[in-house]
Amino acid sequence: xxxxxxxxxxxxxxxxxxxxxxxxxxxxxxxxxxxxxxxxxxxxxxxxxxxxxxxxxxxxxxxxxxxxxxxxxxxxxxxxxxxxxxxxxxxxxxxxxxxxxxxxxxxxxxxxxxxxxxxxxxxxxxxxxxxxxxxxxxxxxxxxxxxxxxxxxxxxxxxxxxxxxxxxxxxxxxxxxxxxxxxxxxxxxxxxxxxxxxxxxxxxxxxxxxxxxxxxxxxxxxxxxxxxxxxxxxxxxxxxxxxxxxxxxxxxxxxxxxxxxxxxxxxxxxxxxxxxxxxxxxxxxxxxxxxxxxxxxxxxxx
Amino acid sequence: xxxxxxxxxxxxxxxxxxxxxxxxxxxxxxxxxxxxxxxxxxxxxxxxxxxxxxxxxxxxxxxxxxxxxxxxxxxxxxxxxxxxxxxxxxxxxxxxxxxxxxxxxxxxxxxxxxxxxxxxxxxxxxxxxxxxxxxxxxxxxxxxxxxxxxxxxxxxxxxxxxxxxxxxxxxxxxxxxxxxxxxxxxxxxxxxxxxxxxxxxxxxxxxxxxxxxxxxxxxxxxxxxxxxxxxxxxxxxxxxxxxxxxxxxxxxxxxxxxxxxxxxxxxxxxxxxxxxxxxxxxxxxxxxxxxxxxxxxxxxxxxxxxxxxxxxxxxxxxxxxxxxxxxxxxx
Numbered sequence: 001x002x003x004x005x006x007x008x009x010x011x012x013x014x015x016x017x018x019x020x021x022x023x024x025x026x027x028x029x030x031x032x033x034x035x036x037x038x039x040x041x042x043x044x045x046x047x048x049x050x051x052x053x054x055x056x057x058x059x060x061x062x063x064x065x066x067x068x069x070x071x072x073x074x075x076x077x078x079x080x081x082x083x084x085x086x087x088x089x090x091x092x093x094x095x096x097x098x099x100x101x102x103x104x105x106x107x108x109x110x111x112x113x114x115x116x117x118x119x120x121x122x123x124x125x126x127x128x129x130x131x132x133x134x135x136x137x138x139x140x141x142x143x144x145x146x147x148x149x150x151x152x153x154x155x156x157x158x159x160x161x162x163x164x165x166x167x168x169x170x171x172x173x174x175x176x177x178x179x180x181x182x183x184x185x186x187x188x189x190x191x192x193x194x195x196x197x198x199x200x201x202x203x204x205x206x207x208x209x210x211x212x213x214x215x216x217x218x219x220x221x222x223x224x225x226x227x228x229x230x231x232x233x234x235x236x237x238x239x240x241x242x243x244x245x246x247x248x249x250x251x252x253x254x255x256x257x258x259x260x261x262x263x264x265x266x267x268x269x270x271x272x273x274x275x276x277x278x279x280x281x282x283x284x285x286x287x288x289x290x291x292x293x294x295x296x297x298x299x300x301x302x
Numbered sequence: 303x304x305x306x307x308x309x310x311x312x313x314x315x316x317x318x319x320x321x322x323x324x325x326x327x328x329x330x331x332x333x334x335x336x337x338x339x340x341x342x343x344x345x346x347x348x349x350x351x352x353x354x355x356x357x358x359x360x361x362x363x364x365x366x367x368x369x370x371x372x373x374x375x376x377x378x379x380x381x382x383x384x385x386x387x388x389x390x391x392x393x394x395x396x397x398x399x400x401x402x403x404x405x406x407x408x409x410x411x412x413x414x415x416x417x418x419x420x421x422x423x424x425x426x427x428x429x430x431x432x433x434x435x436x437x438x439x440x441x442x443x444x445x446x447x448x449x450x451x452x453x454x455x456x457x458x459x460x461x462x463x464x465x466x467x468x469x470x471x472x473x474x475x476x477x478x479x480x481x482x483x484x485x486x487x488x489x490x491x492x493x494x495x496x497x498x499x500x501x502x503x504x505x506x507x508x509x510x511x512x513x514x515x516x517x518x519x520x521x522x523x524x525x526x527x528x529x530x531x532x533x534x535x536x537x538x539x540x541x542x543x544x545x546x547x548x549x550x551x552x553x554x555x556x557x558x559x560x561x562x563x564x565x566x567x568x569x570x571x572x573x574x575x576x577x578x579x580x581x582x583x584x585x586x587x588x589x590x591x592x593x594x595x596x597x598x599x600x601x602x603x604x605x606x607x608x609x610x611x612x613x614x615x616x617x618x619x620x621x622x623x624x625x626x627x628x629x630x631x632x633x
Contacts, residue, residue, distance in 0.1 A: 022537075023434060026434065027434075029430075030427065030431070030436060030439075030442050033427070033508070034441075034442050034445040034446060036505070037446060037505065038448075040460050040463070040464055040471060041448065041452075041460065043463070043471060044459075044460055044463060047463070101354040101355040101358060102355055104352070104354075105351055105352050105354070105355035105356070108347070108351040108352050112344055112347075112348050114344065114345065114348045120352070120356065123359070124359065127359060127363055127364075128559075129562060129615075129619065130363055130367055131562055131563075131566045133566050133569060133570065133588060134367075134370070134566075134588070134608060134611060134612060135363065135366040135367055135369075135370060136592075137370075137591070137592070137595045137596075137604060137605065137608065138369035138370055138373065138605070139362060139366045141369070141373075141601065142365070142366065168358070168362075169362055171358065172358035172359060172361065172362035173362055175358060175359045176359070176363070204344075204347045205347070208351075229451055232453070233451075233452070233453035233454065234453075235454065235455050235570070236569075236570060236573070236592075250453050250455045253453075253455050254455050254574060257455065257459050257574070261462075266463075266469075269459065270463075273456055273459050273460070276453065276456055280451050281448070281451070284447075284448070284451045285444075291451075292447070292513050292517075
């Protein structure tokens, strides 16, 4: 959001037309809302350090000491460490896949005239309205079908319970959004760069990879951020497609959460939550400016 | 890249003012590469770039979507091969299914409440943050946007901690303030569980829309406000006469997409937080579909619910888009 803060004076001069009380009231409202968000998150972070006995009684007491056993418990006994690794791999592979197929497609749609382009664009635009969770059941059934067809080759099954396939499904279902954003950006780049490069004898592939791709870096970063959040935070798809022991972090947390309802084992759950929250918060804190700018340019959420 | 520059048989639609029809294919191909690349011999390149994405899109999005509609016409236990065509029977059964009607009502109620609250609060906050230039508004924006990067499982777990009957943040605080009478079983009371879910949904999405509208409002020229202030317009009047009309297009787009994301968010949140309970009182359409498909293994019936979800969210999006159509204003 450099745009706002740089193009406007940052002085806090009071506006002559506005009465001071109204201003104070609205300020109080904003503070209250910010607290309503910050307090529960901070509370979970703190509660993860509490001992079992401290969870009963007032919720506002601070932890008595640094009890890290909740973390050891979550990481080792609840396998959150292992799930963490799975999530990292699935997310990374998903991002690689989606970029590998979407960047060329978006570039071609933005720059080349070809028969059926209108149709392709329309189909992808329609895809923006199809949420993955609407179609998770047929995707699951289709993969089960494929497994059954290939039972001679892979007796144990190949498509279900395969993290790489989960990545592929993530990548495939975020194609409409990714191409939509990249196409818009490619179109905004002046065509002269490519014409000059073509005159110099650069091949089409070279123009795409060494000229257009670097120029589209802001849009690519935006896409990576949004797809990262979508893959990392998903639990419906991974719950469905990875029914075995190899779970993602979110599903692991969901299990802790379900188990806690019966056993009231808060410490382990809160530690698990912190393990899930902290990486995302760190990424967010580092790139929030990028993220918010990108959001302003995209404007859609899948 | 030799495969790409080879003209494929289907490359008839290229513009062929020059070299395209040259008889000596070998040498002319080299020439074609030097000329502006977007002009000729493109079909191979276009296909190679487009096909992987289109195949994935078709296999994992188009076919499953079609399958939702197709399967809804069958009665099918999923893993068993007996798949019987029953026409619209599944839909007829839906009408008599009280659980379904309840899930539908809940979805609509959540959609209406959450949309109205989130959008109006988002607009209001964005207007305050941009117009009043609060001190520390970058910090507020940072904090308010946090829920949008958290996963729904985390949000469900946070809210369970807040709503927990005995040791929760909410009931614990009420007890501290000696307001024990106000304590509630926030997720266990059939009458209030839907509001508890709605609050979690607003909590999650408010910051996102606020930031989006702030971006829209930041591009409104300051002169408009200065001029109207000279004419004595109040802040409220300025909001309705300047801000709102000028970000209308952005509001319209977000509303159209919000329908879909709210239908989805209500599902993931309910799935993680209440499972639809107690006794179906917080069930929503997609959650009921999921239950029918996996717990009950009635895929045909489940997909009929899926069709309803598709039709519903498409129709509402269309209606919203139609109802909010205005002449775009320039500034």
